[in-house]
Structures are given as structure tokens and as C-alpha cells.
Amino acid sequence: MTSKVYVALRVKASPERAFQAFTAEIGAWWRPSAMFQTTPRPGVLSFEGGQGGRLIETRAGGKVFEIGRIDVWDPPRRLVFAWRQANFPPDLHTEVEVTFEAVGEETRVGVEHRGFHNVPVGAARHGWPDQILLLRLADFWRAQIAAVAERLG
Numbered sequence: 001m002t003s004k005v006y007v008a009l010r011v012k013a014s015p016e017r018a019f020q021a022f023t024a025e026i027g028a029w030w031r032p033s034a035m036f037q038t039t040p041r042p043g044v045l046s047f048e049g050g051q052g053g054r055l056i057e058t059r060a061g062g063k064v065f066e067i068g069r070i071d072v073w074d075p076p077r078r079l080v081f082a083w084r085q086a087n088f089p090p091d092l093h094t095e096v097e098v099t100f101e102a103v104g105e106e107t108r109v110g111v112e113h114r115g116f117h118n119v120p121v122g123a124a125r126h127g128w129p130d131q132i133l134l135l136r137l138a139d140f141w142r143a144q145i146a147a148v149a150e151r152l153g
Helices: 015-024 130-152
Strands: 004-011 044-048 054-058 064-074 078-083 094-103 106-114
Touching: 004 130, 015 078, 015 094, 015 106, 015 130, 044 064, 054 078, 064 094, 106 130
Parallel strands: none
Antiparallel strands: 004 106, 044 054, 054 064, 064 078, 078 094, 094 106
């Protein structure tokens, strides 16, 4: 069984615009979190778009941390990428799937983050059991989607 969360919110934009904001503008709307930080001192996130591209974080001084590779780049419908925090073991990552579904004049942006059952108890899990960890992770992604919605006005 895999530990996963799914959250979705509607944003006032077309799927094309929502996908573009999520990917090309991530550096402008992303909200770092002490609980799920990718690196100890947050930098600026960006996607190197396309299948096989990367989600990276560029820190002050230019050092780049690869959060993960893009497995699916299907604008404006779907994006799947690996997610790795700096405090994960070197060979471990989880997976994030983002979907963009038209709902009238809005778009439902859904995020499923899966694979936390593979993350060992410790710094990356804050010592929490699955249920608490997943509640916190859902709150984290809900806040990120809300930041995208705010970006879109």
C-alpha cells in the first residue's frame, strides 16, 4: 500500500493558463514550507519543461538542487514528476501528479503526491505516523494550489 494524498481546488483560468502558471511561473507563486522543504535554505523553483526535464531549486549563489525528473509532460492536462527533499536518502524519491481539468470557465487543479510510505521515519517525516504526515502534506499542497489561484487572480 502506498501513502498518498490528493487535493484539488478550482482556479479562475483555462487549463492552458493554469498549466502555464503552474510550470513556467512556479518561481513566483511557490510557498516554501519548513515541514516539506526541499533544501535547508529555500531558493527559487523552476521547471526545465518537457518529458525528461527537471524540477530544480536554485539557491543563493547559484547552487542547483534537483528535486526530480519530469516523467509526464502533457500540457494542458497532466504533469508527473519525481519529488525529492534534501533530507531524503540519496536514492529515494516520491511522485507528484498534477492534473488540470476544465470545469465551466474554471480549471480544477488536482495534486496527488504518493510514495511517502518509502520515506524512513526521521527528519523527512518529522517522526509522524502516516495519518498525521499525510494530513500535513495535504495542507501543504492545498496551500500551494491556493498560491497558484492567487497568482491567476
